[in-house]
Amino acid sequence: MSSEQPLVIGIETSCDETGVGIVRGTTLLADAIASSVDEHARFGGVVPEVASRAHLQAMVPTISRALSTAGIAPADVDAVAVTAGPGLAGALLVGVAAAKAYALALGKPLYGVNHLSAHVAVDLLEHGPLDEPCIALLVSGGHSSLLLVPRVGGADVTELGATVDDAAGEAFDKVARLLGLPFPGGPPIDRLAGEGDAGAIAFPRGLSGARDPAFAFSFSGLKTAVARWVEARRRAGEPVPAADVAASFQEAVADVLSAKAVRAAREHGVGHLIVGGGVAANSRLRALAEQRCAAAGIRLRIPRPGLCTDNGAMVAALGAQLVAHGATPSKLDIPADSTLPITAVLV
Amino acid sequence: MLVLAIDTSSAAVTAAVVELSPAAVVPLAGDVTVLAERVALNARGHGEYLAPGISECLAEAGAAPGDLAAIVAGTGPGPFTGLRVGLVTAAVMADLLGIPAYGVCSLDAIAGTQAGPLLVAADARRKEIYWARYLDGVRIEGPDVSRPADAVTFSGAMAGAGARLYADVLARPLVGPDHPSAGALVRCAADRIRAGAPSEALTPRYLRRPDAVEPGSPKAVTP
């Protein structure tokens, strides 16, 4: 195998997407995904047992699809990478067991990797190698974190801050439900916000005071503020301007996220910001981050939306970095760890 | 014919490499030889113990994965999280090795060839059991899930960890093993293995729906 450009298959099952990706170094060869999102929609959120059942059903066909898209045989890969955590325990376990089965059947090294680090590494597939430190803003329905990453795919990641309550994506889901929009809430709010006035309602910016922790997030208060505002309107018998609510809410989220990310880059003297996770697909967050990074002289790297959401390619991308840098493979008895800390890039 | 047997439907995480005679032999006990077996008793360790167990069994049997002719996996019923570990492992290995995978009801592999009427029960948690009834090793009712007291009203012996757990309620002689045995798993699939039957989708016997409720309208945050 080429140690610089290893051929790696990556398996991801931390939430509701069964993802199997294949990369050669930083080149994407296949990105197969089976999503159970439609099965969760009527419950207004991801139901872990429903997700786990779907992962089991989808695993073999999704692996086959990735291999045939990449045009390789199963035994051609140099290594098997898998999300070992964090995520939903039962869902993670299906992917970890599948990856171990792959490694065992074909005698390949196994790499159990951190989901959050994989969200950062996926950017290499889109924008190429990055040889200097970066700040990573990871925002989705399951996580909201600011990381200091000395080297993408390296082992020494520091978490500068995270949400103290809801993840940013959860706030989108809850506000969407309040406005009668479908789950997941990100895309419909983004669309509706396009027709509204982002300055119409002054919703609070959580943890943005002078004495608040600079890099932590809070979205619970914002979600409650939106609910109170909407309920007051309804009680008074007045119409709810849903587009204005969506736009003002989205503005509050994008404002806090981009402001803290840019501040983190500045304070740590870092010239690059990578944004990942499902919320990175939000058009207002992308625009505001672009604008603020440009003003601060920071290079912004956001992968295309399809690579921002959970997928197997990101796991393969991180696996390829670990292989290329000679990391020691994982043992066959590694657990799936639903609360895996960000400092554990490789299990 | 070398067969990999897997069962993760109970607290006994089971892996074995088994030699199956190419043709049926008499007496029946001679057609299956367990070459290597690993059983880890750990209700929460399926994900950690199964793959190393398979690897050790292959090494002990002096076999490579490519030497396997088929994989047999217990499809439960059993606690879902652990059950899925065994089934996804069997399905992925079989697919990549290009060999067939066969499913066996895990309770059948506890019943084995026990003569006479038999109740097999596994612990379904929540004060319930997964159970099935057998006559001379043939399943005649179940598998089903219910409270031990509601399970059955027929005479006969019993087997399985669920039977041991609720022995006072079920009140009958405890005869069989607590968990599925690798030899019985392979014997249950012997005809299919020998015939080279097509690979099967390994569908878990869940018997219960996911716990999930559809939400009503959002709760008001203002009092």
Ligand SMILES: [Zn+2]
């Ligand atoms: Zn994610």
